[in-house]
Amino acid sequence: MKRTVASVFLLVLILAVARSSGASNPGPARLFNEGNAAYRQGRYEDAIAAYNKVLAGGVRSSAVYYNLGNSYYRTGKLGFAILNYERSLRLDPANDDTRHNLRFVSSLVQDRVLVSSFELKFQEKLSQFLGYTNPNFVAVILLLAVFVSAGIGGLWLLGRFRTRIAMVIFVGCCVLAALGASVMAGEKWAADEGRTGIVLADQTNARFEPSETSRVVFVVHEGTKVWLIRRDGGWAFVRLANGLRGWVQQGAFEMI
Amino acid sequence: MVKVVGCVVRMRMCNKILTGVTTLLLLASMGRAEVQVFARVDRNQAQVGEQIILTVAVVSQKPLSVQVPPTLRISGVSCSQVRGPVTSDEMSISGGRLLRRSTAEYAYFLTTERAGEIEIPAIPVAVEGTQFLTQPIRLTVGKSPVLEAGGPVQVRVNVSRTTVYQGEQIIVEYLLYEEAVASSRIQNRQLVRDPSFLNFWAETLEDIRRQQIPTRRETINGVAYNVLPILRYVVFPTRAGTLTIPSITVSLVAALPTGARTIWGEPVLQPRQISVNSPERTIESRALPANPPAGFSGAVGSFSIVSEVDKNKVAEGDPVTWKVIIEGDGNVKSVGDLRIPDLTDFRAYDPKTTASFTLAQGAVRGKLVYERVVIPLHAGISQIPGTTFTFFDPRTRQYKTIAVEAKKITVTANRGAVARTSGGGQMLVKEVGSDIRYIQPDVNSLDDESWRLTDSPFYWVSYGLPVAWVLLAFGVRARRIRMGANPARMRALGAAGEARRRLKAARLAFEKNDVHGGIQAVANALTELVAAAANTTAAGLTSSRISEVLSEKEVPEDLRKEVLATLAQCDEIRYAPTSASVDDAKAIYEKGLDLVRQLLRYLVP
Numbered sequence: 017m018k019r020t021v022a023s024v025f026l027l028v029l030i031l032a033v034a035r036s037s038g039a040s041n042p043g044p045a046r047l048f049n050e051g052n053a054a055y056r057q058g059r060y061e062d063a064i065a066a067y068n069k070v071l072a073g074g075v076r077s078s079a080v081y082y083n084l085g086n087s088y089y090r091t092g093k094l095g096f097a098i099l100n101y102e103r104s105l106r107l108d109p110a111n112d113d114t115r116h117n118l119r120f121v122s123s124l125v126q127d128r129v130l131v132s133s134f135e136l137k138f139q140e141k142l143s144q145f146l147g148y149t150n151p152n153f154v155a156v157i158l159l160l161a162v163f164v165s166a167g168i169g170g171l172w173l174l175g176r177f178r179t180r181i182a183m184v185i186f187v188g189c190c191v192l193a194a195l196g197a198s199v200m201a202g203e204k205w206a207a208d209e210g211r212t213g214i215v216l217a218d219q220t221n222a223r224f225e226p227s228e229t230s231r232v233v234f235v236v237h238e239g240t241k242v243w244l245i246r247r248d249g250g251w252a253f254v255r256l257a258n259g260l261r262g263w264v265q266q267g268a269f270e271m272i
Numbered sequence: 273m274v275k276v277v278g279c280v281v282r283m284r285m286c287n288k289i290l291t292g293v294t295t296l297l298l299l300a301s302m303g304r305a306e307v308q309v310f311a312r313v314d315r316n317q318a319q320v321g322e323q324i325i326l327t328v329a330v331v332s333q334k335p336l337s338v339q340v341p342p343t344l345r346i347s348g349v350s351c352s353q354v355r356g357p358v359t360s361d362e363m364s365i366s367g368g369r370l371l372r373r374s375t376a377e378y379a380y381f382l383t384t385e386r387a388g389e390i391e392i393p394a395i396p397v398a399v400e401g402t403q404f405l406t407q408p409i410r411l412t413v414g415k416s417p418v419l420e421a422g423g424p425v426q427v428r429v430n431v432s433r434t435t436v437y438q439g440e441q442i443i444v445e446y447l448l449y450e451e452a453v454a455s456s457r458i459q460n461r462q463l464v465r466d467p468s469f470l471n472f473w474a475e476t477l478e479d480i481r482r483q484q485i486p487t488r489r490e491t492i493n494g495v496a497y498n499v500l501p502i503l504r505y506v507v508f509p510t511r512a513g514t515l516t517i518p519s520i521t522v523s524l525v526a527a528l529p530t531g532a533r534t535i536w537g538e539p540v541l542q543p544r545q546i547s548v549n550s551p552e553r554t555i556e557s558r559a560l561p562a563n564p565p566a567g568f569s570g571a572v573g574s575f576s577i578v579s580e581v582d583k584n585k586v587a588e589g590d591p592v593t594w595k596v597i598i599e600g601d602g603n604v605k606s607v608g609d610l611r612i613p614d615l616t617d618f619r620a621y622d623p624k625t626t627a628s629f630t631l632a633q634g635a636v637r638g639k640l641v642y643e644r645v646v647i648p649l650h651a652g653i654s655q656i657p658g659t660t661f662t663f664f665d666p667r668t669r670q671y672k673t674i675a676v677e678a679k680k681i682t683v684t685a686n687r688g689a690v691a692r693t694s695g696g697g698q699m700l701v702k703e704v705g706s707d708i709r710y711i712q713p714d715v716n717s718l719d720d721e722s723w724r725l726t727d728s729p730f731y732w733v734s735y736g737l738p739v740a741w742v743l744l745a746f747g748v749r750a751r752r753i754r755m756g757a758n759p760a761r762m763r764a765l766g767a768a769g770e771a772r773r774r775l776k777a778a779r780l781a782f783e784k785n786d787v788h789g790g791i792q793a794v795a796n797a798l799t800e801l802v803a804a805a806a807n808t809t810a811a812g813l814t815s816s817r818i819s820e821v822l823s824e825k826e827v828p829e830d831l832r833k834e835v836l837a838t839l840a841q842c843d844e845i846r847y848a849p850t851s852a853s854v855d856d857a858k859a860i861y862e863k864g865l866d867l868v869r870q871l872l873r874y875l876v877p
Contacts, residue, residue: 045715052713076722079712086711107721117708130337155725159734166738170745200726234401260400 044075048083055087063087078108082117089121095216095238097121102214102241102272109150125239129257142202151203158196165189213254213269215240220269222262226251233262242269307332309397311406318384319414319545320523323462324349326380328395328406333372335359339398340378348390348413350464352381383464383523387415424451425458427502427522427550435556437666438512439572441601441636443477446503446520446550452489452496457527457541463502464547465521471511471557473603477631478504506629506636508572508603509557517553524548560664565671567611571663573602573638579676581656587684588651592618596642596676598661604629604638610659617654618646651685760807764876767804771797771868778861787857788846794864795842798835801868805875815839827874835871838863 051066067084070077085100101118104111168186171177219237223230226248234256236242242254242264251263308331313324330338344351356378364371384390390413394405425448432443446467450458463481467474478485478501485501502522509515526546529539560572575598582593596610605627612623623644629636648654656679665672725731755762778793796810799818803810806821813821815836822832841860 044718048715048718049713052711055711070718075718076720077718078721079714079717083711083713086708089708113709113712120706120708152725155731159731162735163738166742170738170741173742173745173749175749 044070044073047073048080051083051087055083055090058090060087060090064091076107078104078111078114081107082111082114085114085117085121089117093216093238094121094125095214098125098239098241099214099216099270099272102212106272122239126237127240129240149199149203151200154196154199154203158193158200161189161193161196165193211244211271213242213244213252213271215242215264215269217265217268220264222254222260222264224262226253226263230263234260236264244271307336307399307402307404309399309404309406311392311395311409313382313392313409313411316410317412317414320384320387320464320547324382324384324411326351326382326392326409328378328380328397330376330397330399330404332374332399335361335374335376336400338376338378341395344380344382344392344395346382346390346392348386348388349382349384349392349411351383355379355381383462384411384413385464387413389413424454424528425449425524425526425546425548427520427548429517429519429550429553431517431553431555433555434553435558436509437558437572437664438509438560439570439603439606439664440508440666441573441603442507442509442555443631443636444503444505444507444517445501448500448502448522448548449490449492449497450500452498454526455498459525461500461522461524463520464523465519467503467505467518467520469505469507469518471509471513471515472507473510473606474505474507475605475629476503477506477629477636504631506631508606509555512557512559515555515557517555519550519552521550522548561669561671564664565662565673567660567662567673568664568671569662570606571600571602571604571661572666573600573663574665574667575600575602575661575663575674577659577661577674577676579656579658579679581679581681584680585682585684586648588648591645591647592656592681594644594646594656594679596659598640598642599637600663601635601637602663604640607640607661610642610661612642612644612659613657615646615656617650618648618656620647621645648681648683651683654681654683655679656681761876763804763807764872767801768868768872768876770804771801774800775861775865775868778864782854782858782861785854787854790857790861791842791845794861795839795846797868798839798842798864798871801871801875802835822871822874825874827871831867831870831874834863835867838867 047066047070051063051070054060054062054066064084064087067080067087070080071084081100081104085097085104088094088096088100098118098121101114101121104114105118108114165186168177168182168189172182172186215236215238217238219235221232222234222236224233236256240256242256245253245255245261247253247266248263250266252266252269253261253263254269255261309328310331311326311328313326315324318324326344328340330336338357340354343353357376358379359374359376362373362375364373382392390411392409392411394408397404397406428447428449430443430445430447433440436442444467448461480500480502485504487498487500490497490499503520507517524546525543527541527543528546530542532540534540578595578597578599580595580597586592596612598604598607607627621644623642625640625642627638627640629638646656658676658678660673660675662671662673664670755765774793774797778790778797781787781790781793799810799813802818802821803813805825806813806817818839819832819836822835827835838860842864845857845860
């Protein structure tokens, strides 16, 4: 009898421990739902905490970043909102809701950066175009184009399928393959060279040199997008969309 | 007097020189500063009504984006819209270095309005998004002499009526009178102060700054004057009582007699900046009779009303343009909304209302056009209802109501017509607010989206397949080219292939118990193989020729005999089919198969 009671007690204890450990480390879905519920009730700080826990668990979902951006916007943190919308777009470039919210929140930030030179405008347009393309889709298209063009080319070498339609398909696939390769190269450039960040500080001075005593080149405010050129100590040399460059404190912005 | 004038001229020259030196010094300091923003005036001293040019200059090492205020608000000075920029580039070499200076200048034309010390405050200038301020500038403005009434230059005010009802029309004219003999000595006429109508609804009819107004000549008390109309308004009193028609101020430069005379007895003239004020006039505005009828919206005058449609017969669903036109000598802009009944037989679009005034034969007439597009909803006779308009007629001193009758429109049936709607009008749906879109609550969207196909090594390995295929095709093509250089081998290979096909046909024939066909195929396989080796046709090959060919190809004698024997067996069976069984034929087939294999070793180089 005593053994039975002890066994039951042990079983209950194990279940309790398991339950408590589960409660302290809930699944991403549960945290996500908690964040959604907090958002619906207007508890935006709680929603931010829940969504951040989902991300801390290793989940990389555009919906989480999107909801996090909404929550930050509701708390008035435009910089964080824009940062998370940008991150959401990286994962799901075609999401219309994210694009709308990003456009809307960007219209509220204080800085208006006018792009003047042709080169910068081209870079801006290229970044926008690459932002709309799905990398996996481009990769599949490129692979298919290479397969078809190689197949037709091989048959041509063997003296088969030497027709006008084959020539048209071959040229078309070659062009498609070249475009696909260009887009993939552009995405690689965007990932490597075009590293962008969002200013999170209310206001920060960009200086000629990485020093607080240096002269101010320009002043940027929360939510403005910057391109990181290089780092030096606690400073980062950044560029704006209009070409202005200066040194800002690294803590003033966060990379997308 | 001449000395005084000389002093003034020298002071102005000194001012210009000082301004120039300041600009040069600022330009000289450009080597140290990146952007220099400053303001200057063409003179610091002026009289009331005179014009001063204020220039804002931005000097930099390269052309920059500059934004200046479109106009300035300065107490005691009226300012024009900014003009410019006038840009210039200067290149120079200093200390072996190439220096570039780019200057952009913006000009404001200031007209002084009061005497005293006036300070032009610091002007904000945005250069590439960075704000700069110019230095403040002080002006000393002296009083300009006011011409006495009845002098050679006067500004008069004509009003069409001095006693009117509230809301009744008055035409106000401001006229510049210049003595005809002095008119040629007057220049630089400027309207310094516009009239500020209080207690009037004022509409500008003519303004000399916007249009050419013809001058006329009048003789007053035996003196001829050139009369230049400056402004013409139609005004309507907005309240009862004694009201004042405001004055205006005109500034001009006139060569006026000093009182002295030359030795020839002619008056000495001196150019002087003068200001001329018009006198103020008062008018009596009487209140309208009490208890106006319902529908009276304040129109005073004599009016007519017309209702018209662009077509009286339309198909169902076709649009009709309906206009109500009110014309008269009152203020049509104060009529307000017309009392239009509901249009139950039509779908109606938002109305468009336009009001205008025209001056003709000394009287002003107003015209109000109420225009609306309506679409009949059903076939038959549709009716655009009539409407009424109430006004006060000052001539009869009574309120009047005029009306237009309903318009009947014949509507023919139309299958493609629009559906009938319950409401009489439509509203354009517009976005009235904007905000972020709602969260995405779907928990299924938590899948990892950061995975990229290009991260997988299989993706890049798969590119090896097309590459291998192309390389293979290249290899086959190269082999074919290489073989094309040895026609005998090609021919023999072709014959070998043909022989295999014939043997296959033989096997199929034997499977169908076609002994004759099978044996024929075996014989053809052997003879055509030999014919290909001899570069001839199978038809001309005899047994002796076959033996010769095989001998030339160094085929061993045993094999040659075997070939000839097999061919002989084939001929025997072909010409006497009943002499051989299917098994015999199959044995010959097997033999033929073996012979072809052996011959290929000798016949294919």
